[in-house]
Amino acid sequence: MTGGTTVIVTGSTGFLGGFLTAALLRRGCRVISLVRPRNGSTPWQRMGRLMDFFGLRPGDDLEVVEAYLDEPGLGITEELAGDLRERADHIFHCAADTSFAARRSDEVLRTNVQGLMNVYGILSGSSHFHHMSTAYAAGAREGTCMERLEETGAFHNDYERSKHIAEVEITGACRRDGTRLSIYRPSIVYGDSVTGRSLRFSALYYPVRILLFLRDGFIRDIRERGGSRAEELGVSMGPDGSVTMPMTIPHREGWMNLIPVDHLVRTIMELMSSGAEGIFHIVNHRQNTLDDLLDLIGDHFGLDGISSVTGDRPGGPTPLEVLLDGYIKLYYPYMTDRRRFDDSGTRKRLDGMDLVCPQLDAASFGRCMDYAVEMEWGSRLRI
Amino acid sequence: MSEALNTARQCRHYAMCKIDYLGGGLCPGARDRYFVSFYPQGIMDIYADAAQGRIPVTPGMVDVAEACTLCGKCDLQCHFVTELRPTKAARGLKELVREHLATRDPVEAPADPVLEELRAIVGPGWATNDPAHLSAYSDDPCPISTKTLPKYVVLPGSTDEVAETVELCRRRGLEFTVRGNGSSVMGFVLSSGVVMDMARLRRMEFDEANWCVHVGAGISSYELQREAFGRGFLVNTAEPAALYCSNIICSGIFSLFSSALGTGADNVVDAEFVSWEGRHFHLSDREAPNHFAFVRRDMRAPGICTAATVRLHPLTGDESGIAVPFGDFDEALEYSRDLGRRGLGLGIGMLGVEYTATFMAPTTELARGMRRVLPQKLGIDYLVVVLGDPASLKAASELAPAVMDADMMRCLMLGMNSLTEDGVAEILEGLEGEDLPCRLLARPGMLPVLEAVLDPSPGNLAASVDEDMRDLYTDIYGRPEMTDLFLMNVFRTVSSRMGREGHVVAFIVYVPLDDPRAVWELHRAFEDVAGRFGVRGDLGFITPIDRGRMGVLEWDMYLDHTDEEEADRMRGAMAAAGKMLEEFSSGDPRFLWIRYLFNQGFCRKESFLYYQAQGK
Numbered sequence: 001m002t003g004g005t006t007v008i009v010t011g012s013t014g015f016l017g018g019f020l021t022a023a024l025l026r027r028g029c030r031v032i033s034l035v036r037p038r039n040g041s042t043p044w045q046r047m048g049r050l051m052d053f054f055g056l057r058p059g060d061d062l063e064v065v066e067a068y069l070d071e072p073g074l075g076i077t078e079e080l081a082g083d084l085r086e087r088a089d090h091i092f093h094c095a096a097d098t099s100f101a102a103r104r105s106d107e108v109l110r111t112n113v114q115g116l117m118n119v120y121g122i123l124s125g126s127s128h129f130h131h132m133s134t135a136y137a138a139g140a141r142e143g144t145c146m147e148r149l150e151e152t153g154a155f156h157n158d159y160e161r162s163k164h165i166a167e168v169e170i171t172g173a174c175r176r177d178g179t180r181l182s183i184y185r186p187s188i189v190y191g192d193s194v195t196g197r198s199l200r201f202s203a204l205y206y207p208v209r210i211l212l213f214l215r216d217g218f219i220r221d222i223r224e225r226g227g228s229r230a231e232e233l234g235v236s237m238g239p240d241g242s243v244t245m246p247m248t249i250p251h252r253e254g255w256m257n258l259i260p261v262d263h264l265v266r267t268i269m270e271l272m273s274s275g276a277e278g279i280f281h282i283v284n285h286r287q288n289t290l291d292d293l294l295d296l297i298g299d300h301f302g303l304d305g306i307s308s309v310t311g312d313r314p315g316g317p318t319p320l321e322v323l324l325d326g327y328i329k330l331y332y333p334y335m336t337d338r339r340r341f342d343d344s345g346t347r348k349r350l351d352g353m354d355l356v357c358p359q360l361d362a363a364s365f366g367r368c369m370d371y372a373v374e375m376e377w378g379s380r381l382r383i
Numbered sequence: 384m385s386e387a388l389n390t391a392r393q394c395r396h397y398a399m400c401k402i403d404y405l406g407g408g409l410c411p412g413a414r415d416r417y418f419v420s421f422y423p424q425g426i427m428d429i430y431a432d433a434a435q436g437r438i439p440v441t442p443g444m445v446d447v448a449e450a451c452t453l454c455g456k457c458d459l460q461c462h463f464v465t466e467l468r469p470t471k472a473a474r475g476l477k478e479l480v481r482e483h484l485a486t487r488d489p490v491e492a493p494a495d496p497v498l499e500e501l502r503a504i505v506g507p508g509w510a511t512n513d514p515a516h517l518s519a520y521s522d523d524p525c526p527i528s529t530k531t532l533p534k535y536v537v538l539p540g541s542t543d544e545v546a547e548t549v550e551l552c553r554r555r556g557l558e559f560t561v562r563g564n565g566s567s568v569m570g571f572v573l574s575s576g577v578v579m580d581m582a583r584l585r586r587m588e589f590d591e592a593n594w595c596v597h598v599g600a601g602i603s604s605y606e607l608q609r610e611a612f613g614r615g616f617l618v619n620t621a622e623p624a625a626l627y628c629s630n631i632i633c634s635g636i637f638s639l640f641s642s643a644l645g646t647g648a649d650n651v652v653d654a655e656f657v658s659w660e661g662r663h664f665h666l667s668d669r670e671a672p673n674h675f676a677f678v679r680r681d682m683r684a685p686g687i688c689t690a691a692t693v694r695l696h697p698l699t700g701d702e703s704g705i706a707v708p709f710g711d712f713d714e715a716l717e718y719s720r721d722l723g724r725r726g727l728g729l730g731i732g733m734l735g736v737e738y739t740a741t742f743m744a745p746t747t748e749l750a751r752g753m754r755r756v757l758p759q760k761l762g763i764d765y766l767v768v769v770l771g772d773p774a775s776l777k778a779a780s781e782l783a784p785a786v787m788d789a790d791m792m793r794c795l796m797l798g799m800n801s802l803t804e805d806g807v808a809e810i811l812e813g814l815e816g817e818d819l820p821c822r823l824l825a826r827p828g829m830l831p832v833l834e835a836v837l838d839p840s841p842g843n844l845a846a847s848v849d850e851d852m853r854d855l856y857t858d859i860y861g862r863p864e865m866t867d868l869f870l871m872n873v874f875r876t877v878s879s880r881m882g883r884e885g886h887v888v889a890f891i892v893y894v895p896l897d898d899p900r901a902v903w904e905l906h907r908a909f910e911d912v913a914g915r916f917g918v919r920g921d922l923g924f925i926t927p928i929d930r931g932r933m934g935v936l937e938w939d940m941y942l943d944h945t946d947e948e949e950a951d952r953m954r955g956a957m958a959a960a961g962k963m964l965e966e967f968s969s970g971d972p973r974f975l976w977i978r979y980l981f982n983q984g985f986c987r988k989e990s991f992l993y994y995q996a997q998g999k
Binding site: 103206209210213214217218220221225228229230232233318319320322323326327376377378379 | 710762805806809810813814818819820823824826827828829831832834835836838
């Protein structure tokens with residue numbers, strides 16, 4: 001990647017797309033962001049807030065185009081589409097719907113498959129097409145997942161399914177048209193390991209957020225209302241302010257594959273610069289376990305009583321566990337994962353570069369979570 | 384426009400200021416005066432007309448202005464359903480009258496021989512042609528009606544006086560119309576001749592031995608229900624401020640209780656009428672006209688109903704309510720129908736989000752928050768409310784995918800302020816399990832968790848209203864009838880909130896519940912009409928009747944009736960909805976628009992629900 005390269009980016013106002021857009025601009029690329037208006041904000045206002053977040057003051061090197069990826073023509077004129085095709089050296093498709101909820105599966109499939117193919121259909125020309133996928137497009141399985149398209153029919157949710165279908169479809173289309181294609185498969189991405197900053201607070205943040213939400217509710221109940229509800233559920237508060245919430249989380253002796261967004265972006269930038277094509281796993285070889293995470297939460301936030309349990313909970317879930325399950329059950333496959341991701345292709349491409357993925361530790365966890373709390377889990381960060 | 388005039392023009396004419404539904408007492412200025420002019424509703428109309436120069440200051444207006452004590456009772460009553468404060472208009476009227484009287488006398492209405500004849504019938508104080516009083520009977524918020532000033536307003540005190548007034552009108556060639564509580568949601572109660580107000584026919588005699596009550600035409604549904612309930616009985620009533628007899632004759636009474644108690648003639652033991660010729664008759668007379676039959680065309684009322692004897696239904700005293708949440712129309716409808724088929728519950732209603740949110744929330748802002756939270760965060764698109772004794776609720780619960788019981792509903796209502804906060808709403812949104820979030824929250828044992836999070840209490844809910852009203856709201860929401868699903872439906876204290884954000888146009892249709900797709904198509908057709916005309920609208924409710932074979936569906940459209948452009952769009956939407964309904968029912972006669980029941984409320988439900996079976 002060199003200065004002057006023109007990259008069309010979708011999903012710039014999202015988490016990964018936002019960090020990627022900032023990195024491209026910092027490298028001197030010209031970025032054309034396809035953005036839709038949202039919540040009364042224009043695409044330009046949204047991108048302005050994104051630039052403020054990153055402390056960037058782009059000039060002509062950032063161009064914002066109002067576009068709607070769910071429309072076959074992206075909601076742009078043929079003339080503009082032709083102009084974009086002409087100018088783009090790379091197209092980076094980051095836009096995605098990351099919901100795991102079954103009730104939203106239609107939207108997820110539409111956004112992640114149809115949206116991708118709309119972008120490809122309208123904008124692909126001689127440019128290099130980059131697709132942000134996920135390591136979990138491999139589907140529900142155990143063992144090692146390779147950096148290639150593999151047949152699979154089982155998925156933990158429709159998000160995984162949609163990303164798998166999207167990979168198949170974009171690969172087929174690019175093969176047919178002779179388009180250069182790179183597919184990036186990150187594992188679970190969290191905030192910047194150095195600064196703690198993030199644009200989204202889902203995935204790793206979800207269990208922390210719900211636990212703190214419940215903790216705060218019980219603290220209010222204990223301090224302001226006599227604590228009868230807390231007592232009923234076995235919740236107590238120590239003299240030091242620490243709260244004990246008796247809860248267990250089912251464990252199947254797997255692990256969590258977590259990567260910070262700074263590592264993801266650095267890796268992608270290097271892969272893009274190398275001109276590499278193919279499928280790339282961007283994962284962590286130093287994995288965390290569910291127990292690690294519970295320890296980090298307990299130590300950082302003064303929360304006790306939460307532990308993992310192998311197999312079913314004896315006596316069934318308590319009301320607190322029902323709620324916790326409802327909130328993060330869809331994440332359990334990723335918190336106790338038994339998949340391993342072969343990334344030999346990626347490592348081979350990056351051979352000689354100092355790109356070691358940092359492990360989530362107490363320091364980086366603290367930075368990321370403190371930032372999330374400061375940003376009120378995103379309420380103060382509307383892009 | 385002054386704040387006082389703006390307030391006055393916003394009156395919804397629901398007459399909630401004429402019933403003591405909050406227990407704080409009625410407007411003292413209106414006591415024993417009966418004319419709607421003396422109630423806040425009348426004061427608002429009179430002030431709006433006077434402030435816009437439509438009527439002069441008259442002796443009647445002076446009486447009205449002087450009668451008002453500015454006690455503020457109406458502010459709470461009106462605020463509770465519309466967030467309006469009528470004392471602003473009352474102060475405006477007092478000021479306007481004071482300024483006029485400082486320099487001039489009031490303008491007397493001209494002497495009128497017809498008025499004298501009317502007064503000879505009803506007494507000098509109960510007939511008037513004073514423009515101020517006429518103003519209070521000239522408005523009808525129905526968007527297709529035009530403000531019409533009558534020549535006379537008459538308040539008969541007996542059936543004989545009604546008959547004599549009718550006879551006089553016939554003799555003088557005067558058109559007349561009969562009003563219940565001052566106006567009606569349906570409209571069509573305007574006349575350029577005589578408006579007869581039934582408010583003085585106040586007879587209410589209970590015959591508990593025979594499980595019935597004799598009700599005069601001036602008794603409101605609320606008054607009747609409150610008295611019956613105190614005696615351990617339930618009456619199938621609908622809108623609380625509607626006068627009960629007029630409500631029957633208008634369309635027959637349908638409510639959530641109609642699933643068990645029926646509609647039309649089901650609850651009528653007898654009724655007393657004055658025919659359009661001025662003749663008395665009772666429905667039970669062998670020679671009486673047959674008002675139990677149904678004719679599928681626009682019909683005039685069979686006469687003036689001056690009293691009715693209606694059934695009392697004994698209560699067990701342990702009735703309560705549950706709410707069953709659904710994200711799918713067909714599932715909710717099938718559940719409602721199934722309950723009807725099994726004869727479970729004393730009342731059943733499938734409510735849309737608009738109804739649920741609007742009824743639950745004490746303010747517009749909270750209602751808007753709930754309209755967002757219910758479907759988007761909790762996954763509730765429809766709520767089936769089931770009312771009944773513990774045994775029937777247990778059976779209904781066993782058939783339900785999830786149940787929000789009375790305690791949980793109370794928690795959600797009193798915790799609404801927290802529930803609609805961004806932080807909590809986002810947490811709820813994170814409930815991405817395979818089932819609806821509301822079903823997860825409805826699991827056994829979840830209540831203390833919700834209570835810890837939402838901190839439900841009357842005081843917390845009251846924090847959403849204006850500061851000077853908070854103590855009053857705290858007191859009101861501490862009462863069970865504000866949060867208990869059963870009592871909320873018995874007294875219907877919150878149902879008038881449907882008009883809080885503007886006036887409502889309600890479309891009522893009898894629908895075949897055994898064909899959920901067809902009912903869904905009708906729902907979509909209404910959505911299409913509302914969408915085409917840019918009118919806000921939603922499914923109100925569907926209640927199964929006739930053991931779940933049929934249902935009564937209400938679909939509502941909302942407008943600011945003081946906005947001419949909006950009223951124009953509503954007129955268009957009403958015409959389009961009417962055309963759609965005609966097409967719908969001509970293609971499928973199982974659908975019956977209530978337009979064809981209008982004025983036939985005393986007919987047997989079998990006459991219209993089994994219309995085809997009669998070979999008609």
